[in-house]
Amino acid sequence: MSAVRFIHTADLHLDTPFRGLTALNSGLSKRLKDATFLSFSRIIDLCIDRKADFLIISGDVFDSENKSLAAQLKFSSEMKRLSEKGISTYIACGNHDPFDTWLGALKLPENVFRFSPGKCERLVYEKNGKAIADIHGISYRETSVKENLALKFNLPASPAPVSVAVLHGTVGSSGPHAEYAPFSLDDITGKGFDYWALGHIHKGRIVRQSDPAVVYPGNPQGRDFGETGPKGCYMIDIKENSGPKIEFIPTQAIRLENITIDLGGVTLIEEIEEKITDAIESINDPGKESSLIIRVLLTGRTALHKQLTKKEEIQQLIEHFNEGQPAQDSFIWIDNIIAATRPDIDIETIRDGSGFPAEILKAFEACSSDTEKLKRLISAEEDEFANPKARKIIGEHGEHDHLDILEKAKVILLDKIFPGK
Numbered sequence: 001m002s003a004v005r006f007i008h009t010a011d012l013h014l015d016t017p018f019r020g021l022t023a024l025n026s027g028l029s030k031r032l033k034d035a036t037f038l039s040f041s042r043i044i045d046l047c048i049d050r051k052a053d054f055l056i057i058s059g060d061v062f063d064s065e066n067k068s069l070a071a072q073l074k075f076s077s078e079m080k081r082l083s084e085k086g087i088s089t090y091i092a093c094g095n096h097d098p099f100d101t102w103l104g105a106l107k108l109p110e111n112v113f114r115f116s117p118g119k120c121e122r123l124v125y126e127k128n129g130k131a132i133a134d135i136h137g138i139s140y141r142e143t144s145v146k147e148n149l150a151l152k153f154n155l156p157a158s159p160a161p162v163s164v165a166v167l168h169g170t171v172g173s174s175g176p177h178a179e180y181a182p183f184s185l186d187d188i189t190g191k192g193f194d195y196w197a198l199g200h201i202h203k204g205r206i207v208r209q210s211d212p213a214v215v216y217p218g219n220p221q222g223r224d225f226g227e228t229g230p231k232g233c234y235m236i237d238i239k240e241n242s243g244p245k246i247e248f249i250p251t252q253a254i255r256l257e258n259i260t261i262d263l264g265g266v267t268l269i270e271e272i273e274e275k276i277t278d279a280i281e282s283i284n285d286p287g288k289e290s291s292l293i294i295r296v297l298l299t300g301r302t303a304l305h306k307q308l309t310k311k312e313e314i315q316q317l318i319e320h321f322n323e324g325q326p327a328q329d330s331f332i333w334i335d336n337i338i339a340a341t342r343p344d345i346d347i348e349t350i351r352d353g354s355g356f357p358a359e360i361l362k363a364f365e366a367c368s369s370d371t372e373k374l375k376r377l378i379s380a381e382e383d384e385f386a387n388p389k390a391r392k393i394i395g396e397h398g399e400h401d402h403l404d405i406l407e408k409a410k411v412i413l414l415d416k417i418f419p420g421k
């Protein structure tokens with residue numbers, strides 16, 4: 001019976017810097033810069049250690065048309081390392097690395113194959129002189145593709161025992177990502193493929209387990225706090241006339257996490273340290289070889305609220321946790337501690353009362369229940385006051401960010417109204 005094993009990855013975005021980090025440290029700069037390279041090296045190690053037949057990359061090897069020399073050299077070096085072990089690589093170019101932007105000077109081994117744009121290509125993987133798998137794929141020629149490329153995929157009259165489709169595109173909702181090469185599950189169901197190796201969506205997801213399997217591996221290394229949690233690739237085992245076995249394997253060099261800590265009832269500053277430590281230790285399987293960069297959100301009504309609104313107090317807390325961490329093999333770094341606590345006052349009593357404080361609470365609650373109104377309000381204030389360079393670094397705010405801003409503004413006003421609380 002024919003069987004094949006391969007590694008499926010996508011969206012490497014090699015040499016991409018981390019974005020939006022608050023507490024930058026010179027001791028971490030090189031480790032941050034090397035994170036995408038290290039995660040890719042781990043994927044190559046995985047191919048070799050697990051004796052994969054081939055590697056599939058479903059688009060966006062690089063981050064943009066202006067590929068850095070370091071990214072190209074690293075990619076070429078890793079491809080050679082894989083080739084020396086007799087392991088082939090199949091690549092579909094995506095919106096960040098369309099086919100025509102790859103430089104001719106980038107010399108790749110003979111068993112590294114890039115699918116052409118325009119039409120779906122079929123490449124045959126052979127083992128011991130026998131055709132084991134057909135790998136079908138298509139690349140982007142341009143950065144924006146709106147055509148339904150999935151319709152171009154069709155099996156030949158006499159396919160190999162295993163058939164794999166490689167596509168950088170959007171099935172269903174694209175979430176925060178732009179919609180490229182959109183298609184539906186109905187477009188690919190019944191075509192006879194065993195596995196659709198997708199790319200473009202950075203959150204790993206098994207869209208469909210079998211008949212056919214449809215999988216986004218996500219990006220193997222998160223690069224901002226919109227890409228938290230375990231990051232890695234999938235190892236796929238497919239036997240003839242059998243559904244695929246799909247195993248997620250973490251590869252990130254640095255894992256990003258947001259943690260929220262309720263300080264309700266906390267009266268001692270030492271308790272904050274204990275709660276943060278406990279929250280970090282409770283993160284599910286951070287990985288022995290992965291470091292952590294964490295953003296902490298403090299919430300709840302606490303007698304420490306007024307102290308936590310002081311920037312110097314928060315900074316001292318961050319420095320206390322981060323002391324000596326960059327020198328560790330696997331470090332834990334607090335990027336920022338955001339104090340969204342509330343004063344230890346009875347909000348319900350104020351809301352049920354009369355006068356100016358009650359009216360303030362009603363105004364804030366009206367904004368929090370009308371997301372469009374809140375978005376317009378914050379946008380108007382940013383246009384009025386925010387520095388353009390600062391807006392570019394911070395990026396776009398989401399609905400959750402807007403509610404956080406509103407909550408913080410409410411707390412500031414209540415502090416002013418009730419300075420003794």
